[in-house]
Amino acid sequence: MTESAVPVPLCLGIIGGTGIHQVEGLQLLGEHPGDNAYGSPSRPVQEGMVDGQRVFFLQRHGSPRAIPPHLVNYRANIEALRGLGVTHVVAINAVGGISPDMQPGRLVVPDQIVDYTWGREHTFDDGRSGALQHIDFTHPYDHALRLAIIEAAEAAGIPHEPSGVHAVTQGPRLETAAEVRRLAREGCDIVGMTGMPEAALARECGIAYATICMVVNPAAGLGDLPLTQDTMRDILQREAAVVRRLLGCLLPRLGAQGL
Structure with a gap:
């Protein structure tokens, strides 16, 4: 099996990570509590329109609680x-850089x-x-998306x-230097x-995810400096603005392509 094909028609969900608490230009149509057999989502799912494209937005860490x-x-x-019928998800994650090109x-x-990760x-x-329900996870992110x-x-x-290997650790603590050397x-x-x-x-769930x-x-x-919340927060705020600009370019393109 190759990388998953993008299902159609498009119904887009965005999962916001740290620093992404809204979608730029979202005209809010309503909120969905989203309670289901697995419990309650981090917060109600917002439904809205961006440039004529329907979007469902969920903040992963909740808001205002964290x-x-x-x-x-x-x-x-x-x-x-x-x-809610979402077929595609674009997720946002804040990460640390390991490889030389992955600079703040x-x-x-x-x-x-x-x-x-463990225990999740x-x-x-x-x-x-x-019945055993194996899924093909050879290519974990949807290629077309x-x-x-x-x-x-x-x-x-x-x-x-345009590519990279994403390590996911348990948290909430950051990694030790030895752990990072192992990851590298x-x-x-x-x-x-x-x-x-x-x-x-x-x-x-058959959702195209990237x-x-x-x-x-x-x-x-x-790095040369200690890892502090303040330092990460400053960079996060700048990058969050860039991500919002990227989403602003991505959403109309997805709609136009009919993905």
Whole structure:
């Protein structure tokens, strides 16, 4: 099986990460509580229009409360979007940079993922069906949706990395320098805490899923300065503005392409 084909017609969901609390230009039509068999999503799902494109927006960490990455109810979030008919999800993640090209202020559109999380609800399969439900996760991000993001970044003149390996750790603490050296040896380019099981759950639901990662700090041991909330917050605010600009270019292109 090759990378997943993009399903049609398009019904777009955006999962906002740290620093992305709204979609630029969203004309709000309503909110959906989204409660489902897996619990409540991080917050009600906002439905609105952007340049004639219907969009469903969900803030992963909640708002105004902040849910830590290991306590996010990823199953409830994805199921809430699926229940609203969402076929595509563009997720936003804040990450640390490991590879030399992944410097703070860089946007990355990863093509691979390595899952180091534990103890999270990683699947919808509770065994009740009596049949093994394997999914092909060879290529964890939807190919066509990734290309659309990359093309939008190029059209908008936004510097970005069109590929990379996204390591996902448990959090909420940051990694040690030794852990980062291990991640580098294992081929990881960036590291964050929220990319899994979100991507795999989307695949289980048949939702086309891709992510835009904002590098907000050098990974532990790779920078000259201590990792502080203030330093990361300043870079995050700048990158969040760039991501909002990228989404502003991406949404009408998706609609025009009929993805």
